[in-house]
Amino acid sequence: MAHDTPPVYVSNTRQLQGFLSLKKIEQLHLCVEITENRASEKSKTFLSFSSEAEAEASVVESRDENYSGSYDSYSLENRFDIFDDSDDASSEDDNFSSYGESPTDDKDSPTLPPKKRDQNFSMRGSKGNLEVLSLEMSSIDIAVGQRYDSKDDLEKRLKLLTVRYKFDFDVETSTPTSYVVKCWVDGCLWRVCASTLGESKAFFVRIYGSKHTCSCTERSNRPRQATPDILGMLYKNFLGDVGPAVCPMSVGIAITKQFGIKMGYWKSHRTLKFAREIDEGTPECGFESLPSYLYMIRRANPSTVTRLQIDELGRFMYVFLAFGASVNGFPFMHKGVVVDGTFLNGKYKGTLLTALAQDGNFQIFPIAFAVVDTENDDSWHWFFTQLKLLIPDDEGLAIISDMHSSIGKAIRNVYPLAARGICTYHLYKNILGQYKGKEAFRLVKKAARCFRMSDFTAIFEEIEAIHPALHGYLQRADVRLWTRVHFPGERIDTGYDDQMGRVTAARELTVQRIDDHHTEVKYGSSSESLNVVNLVERKCTCQRFEREKLPCVHAIAAAEYNNVCRIFLCSPYYNSEYLVSAYAESIMPADEAQPVPEIVANQPCLPPYIRQQPGRPNKNRMKSALEVAL
Structure with missing residues (x-):
């Protein structure tokens, strides 16, 4: 192998056994580092290859002084020498004499091509939850008396065998x-005969002629069984892991x-895909286990709300999930909910719908999630119907979204008392895409954030003078939905300026008492900046105090003048007690060790029907005009 072959990470003894067999094919210099993960009680092996005149291998001991790994399945003709001993101990203190023989035979070992330069050949670990085919390379062979649960299992084993030993077979009888x-070579005596016994559906091997009477070259000319699913199974069990760092090119090289099989990029890609499905499960398995998963989530998290909607054929339609921690934490949030949808990737696509709130520290607080087919009237109406089980309709509730017409219809039908608002981010994105002019865009943002009607009117008139078409668009968008001053409910903002900054600015204001409840606050002697603060009712003529539920700079100045603690002027949503209560509960994972009722486990949930869209799908997301501008 080339001297610059990158390191290879293997995670089990089967994979290590396969790499050790290469010593009979190529001249190697093998450096092995074995480390122990005490938490998971699994070991990781690090291999580094380089070309030498003679085969040579070395082992660097684990730094864990209590390590006592066992390697009785391997045997090397050349002993392992320690060349990097950090404790200056002699290599004689390690005994590697109990290694078993390599599972590959010389006659079946392929002549391997030289290692290509600059190829990523790293394989990093990943974990899977499903049971996978567990095979030792030497146990792939067939034997008389073997039992297989079905004919498909036997056929799969035969395909693994043919790829392993580089030949092919024809089916003579299949009932x-x-x-x-x-x-497949005429006249060759290799054959397998299997049949069932009694009423059982299991197949038993009756006859096995294991010797080939054809030439090795002739029988290896048809690698028909080397399909991506079979290669993926072999790769997953014997060659490497399928973590996100593994690329198709690495799989093809391995x-x-x-096995001496030519691998193009797309065949390697499909092989890696099948290997990952063995490790992680297929999308179809995910739909099948969804009812059980939702049941386990509800059992592990009290107050959790889940809903699964299927059609008359048992196919998946919608799913809704709100964790108990979110349900019990929402009363400590602002009475505003932001809803939105985003496309999902994967085989079955779909759309993820979300409902979010904002805590007293202006951070996102998740409430509920749903997966639907697409954003339409039916899906949004179903989503809000489920959401109403957690958040009842109320006049003080505000629901913020984009300008999707289906959302507006669903809110009017399900939440008639709540106030609906448009997310200014989506509004700005539409404006940048349809209208030009940075000055007009700046004025729109300023108008949306106004607290006083007089300020909004002046800015809106300025927009009309500069850009009449934009002014018309904003009117059609309904100023009650996107402006703070016209909005009837409590809007959610991305954050407010620093309170300490307001405290500093408040010290420069002139304060004068009017009566027991009212205080006059202004900048210097200018009457144009005069504001009147009512600390009892928590109001200010600037309108900021009552809308933000936080003391404005004028209220802070009045509070300091009247010896009132400004902390008591804040809404309870900003108190630390509310923030702690909001996150008091945890989201617990599903306990798969607990049994699931049979009626739940047998509930049907088939994958949804999908239609492949024409054209080549986009791989890179195009940034919106607003993202580019910001």
């Missing part, structure tokens, strides 16, 4: 009770070296 295959 519900009998299965006979033979080598399979070519071990």
